[in-house]
Amino acid sequence: MSIQVQGVDQVFHGQTVLDNLNLTFEPNKIYGLLGRNGAGKSTLLNIISNRIPATHGTVTLDGETVRDNDAALGKIYLMSEVNLYPERARIKQLFKTTQLFYGDFDTTYATKLAQAFGLDVNARFSKLSTGYRTIFKLIVALCVPVDYVFLDEPVLGLDANHRELFYQELIETYSNNPRTFVISTHLIEEIANLIEHVFVLDDHHIVVNGEVPDILAKSYAISGPQTDVETYTSGLNIIGQDHLGGITAHYVYGPLDDNRPIPDTVKVEHLDLQKLFVSLTNTKEEAAAHVN
Amino acid sequence: MSTKLRATTRYLLIDQLKMLGAAALTIIGLFMVLPFLFALVSGNLGNFSFSNTFGNFSWGFLLGMFLFIANSLTYDSFKLLIQNGISRKTFWSAKVLVVLMIAFAGELVSALYYYGISAPLRGLSMHAALMNMPYSLYANFFGSNVLVNVFASLIFNAIFLTGVGLTGMAVGSILALFSKWTQRIVIVVTPILGLFLLGFLISTTNTGDGYSSYDFTGFVNFLKFLVGYPQHGPATTGYFNPAMPTITMLIGCAIVGAIAYFFNQKLKIKN
Numbered sequence: 001m002s003i004q005v006q007g008v009d010q011v012f013h014g015q016t017v018l019d020n021l022n023l024t025f026e027p028n029k030i031y032g033l034l035g036r037n038g039a040g041k042s043t044l045l046n047i048i049s050n051r052i053p054a055t056h057g058t059v060t061l062d063g064e065t066v067r068d069n070d071a072a073l074g075k076i077y078l079m080s081e082v083n084l085y086p087e088r089a090r091i092k093q094l095f096k097t098t099q100l101f102y103g104d105f106d107t108t109y110a111t112k113l114a115q116a117f118g119l120d121v122n123a124r125f126s127k128l129s130t131g132y133r134t135i136f137k138l139i140v141a142l143c144v145p146v147d148y149v150f151l152d153e154p155v156l157g158l159d160a161n162h163r164e165l166f167y168q169e170l171i172e173t174y175s176n177n178p179r180t181f182v183i184s185t186h187l188i189e190e191i192a193n194l195i196e197h198v199f200v201l202d203d204h205h206i207v208v209n210g211e212v213p214d215i216l217a218k219s220y221a222i223s224g225p226q227t228d229v230e231t232y233t234s235g236l237n238i239i240g241q242d243h244l245g246g247i248t249a250h251y252v253y254g255p256l257d258d259n260r261p262i263p264d265t266v267k268v269e270h271l272d273l274q275k276l277f278v279s280l281t282n283t284k285e286e287a288a289a290h291v292n
Numbered sequence: 293m294s295t296k297l298r299a300t301t302r303y304l305l306i307d308q309l310k311m312l313g314a315a316a317l318t319i320i321g322l323f324m325v326l327p328f329l330f331a332l333v334s335g336n337l338g339n340f341s342f343s344n345t346f347g348n349f350s351w352g353f354l355l356g357m358f359l360f361i362a363n364s365l366t367y368d369s370f371k372l373l374i375q376n377g378i379s380r381k382t383f384w385s386a387k388v389l390v391v392l393m394i395a396f397a398g399e400l401v402s403a404l405y406y407y408g409i410s411a412p413l414r415g416l417s418m419h420a421a422l423m424n425m426p427y428s429l430y431a432n433f434f435g436s437n438v439l440v441n442v443f444a445s446l447i448f449n450a451i452f453l454t455g456v457g458l459t460g461m462a463v464g465s466i467l468a469l470f471s472k473w474t475q476r477i478v479i480v481v482t483p484i485l486g487l488f489l490l491g492f493l494i495s496t497t498n499t500g501d502g503y504s505s506y507d508f509t510g511f512v513n514f515l516k517f518l519v520g521y522p523q524h525g526p527a528t529t530g531y532f533n534p535a536m537p538t539i540t541m542l543i544g545c546a547i548v549g550a551i552a553y554f555f556n557q558k559l560k561i562k563n
Contacts, residue, residue, distance in 0.1 A: 051561040070296040073377035084375040101376035
């Protein structure tokens with residue numbers, strides 16, 4: 001019981017976007033899919049939901065390909081940044097259309113959420129602002145009877161209040177009816193406490209794939225006087241560094257040397273998810289800009 | 293029929309029926325209003341007759357145009373359906389079913405209008421009305437029973453309309469692969485290229501004195517064979533054999549249906 005992405009390559013106009021990607025989405029888990037702009041997150045989600053074909057590789061759900069497979073595609077919902085709904089359709093009609101294709105759409109919950117978010121269900125899709133289009137798609141995503149919900153930029157255009165409301169509803173619906181959510185967003189701090197497992201996509205590859213507590217347990221910020229920090233982190237996997245005044249911070253991803261004593265002048269802390277992400281995905285030029 | 297196919301067929305059918313209704317109302321409005329205005333402006337109101345204008349209305353033509361245009365609109369339906377977990381194969385199957393339903397039901401309605409309203413308004417008998425249609429070549433092939441021949445014409449026309457709808461699907465599936473800009477270029481350039489090609493063919497095969505240096509006998513015989521030209525005896529209107537054009541249309545339907553399926557499989561979401 002899982003979605004398996006195996007050996008997926010994607011090449012657009014001779015440029016590699018995804019290179020031999022392998023990952024698994026297990027049932028009833030909340031995933032974070034993180035990556036910088038253009039990293040290929042949306043492409044990956046489009047391939048999983050059979051919206052675009054992969055150049056190579058397969059995507060299977062419970063062992064069956066998702067390609068041209070109604071049964072598999074009926075267990076997946078991708079809420080994407082791209083609007084695929086008819087512009088002239090009214091929101092309440094789109095709820096009915098979703099019910100027609102997916103089956104047991106939770107209309108009661110959708111109506112409740114529409115009220116909570118202040119979404120006018122009699123409005124036409126074309127008349128909605130960017131934020132309300134996102135809200136409409138989020139409502140569908142939370143009410144549709146599928147096993148795997150993929151949310152690509154789920155809070156695009158939402159104000160802080162609506163974002164807060166969405167996160168609350170996500171937790172509530174997940175508690176009442178556990179299913180897999182995959183959240184792809186740039187607002188890492190906001191989802192850091194929600195997600196259980198994280199994938200970081202960088203340079204066409206998955207560079208981090210693990211449970212969030214495990215990942216953070218081996219992510220360190222080591223700060224102190226430059227010489228002491230450099231001596232302590234020598235030989236470790238330094239993924240980034242900052243200098244401020246006389247203080248140097250090295251960011252390390254991976255095990256520390258247990259045999260190496262920590263100097264009194266050096267402080268070792270765990271990184272948060274956003275800092276880890278930034279350090280892992282910074283380009284050399286960006287990393288150098290921090291070392292001044 | 294699977295639940296998904298049933299749901300998709302239902303959705304596309306309702307969508308197309310709404311479009312057909314709107315198109316029919318618009319065309320009827322234009323068909324009635326424009327001749328009336330023309331008669332009014334030109335001072336010929338005394339010669340204008342609503343019943344004549346209404347009687348001359350061709351449902352078959354409207355249906356053919358509609359089936360081609362409605363089924364060439366591919367991408368909007370595709371993006372909604374793929375958003376809702378419907379595969380390309382189901383999309384194609386549902387569209388074929390909708391084409392069949394509208395072609396056959398539409399042809400039936402069209403025939404009811406033609407023989408029930410249009411023909412009496414024009415003072416034509418059923419047989420005379422049948423002889424006024426493109427099917428007139430085959431109008432007496434099944435004997436003197438006009439109902440049998442009318443029924444055969446319904447099937448013949450419905451198959452033709454199905455072919456038109458499937459051709460629309462094939463063209464739409466191909467166009468849907470391109471960006472809007474490229475689509476416009478293709479739509480504008482293709483007919484121009486076609487005319488140039490036709491002109492080129494005529495100029496290369498024509499000697500200038502009205503005769504051709506090319507021998508077209510084989511081609512003409514093949515065309516005669518396709519339209520069911522009698523192999524023996526006189527070629528009399530009404531006694532051509534409809535079997536060969538029917539088989540040709542069915543083969544054509546299969547070919548354009550396969551082309552539509554092939555390109556339908558290539559559909560993808562554009563950014």
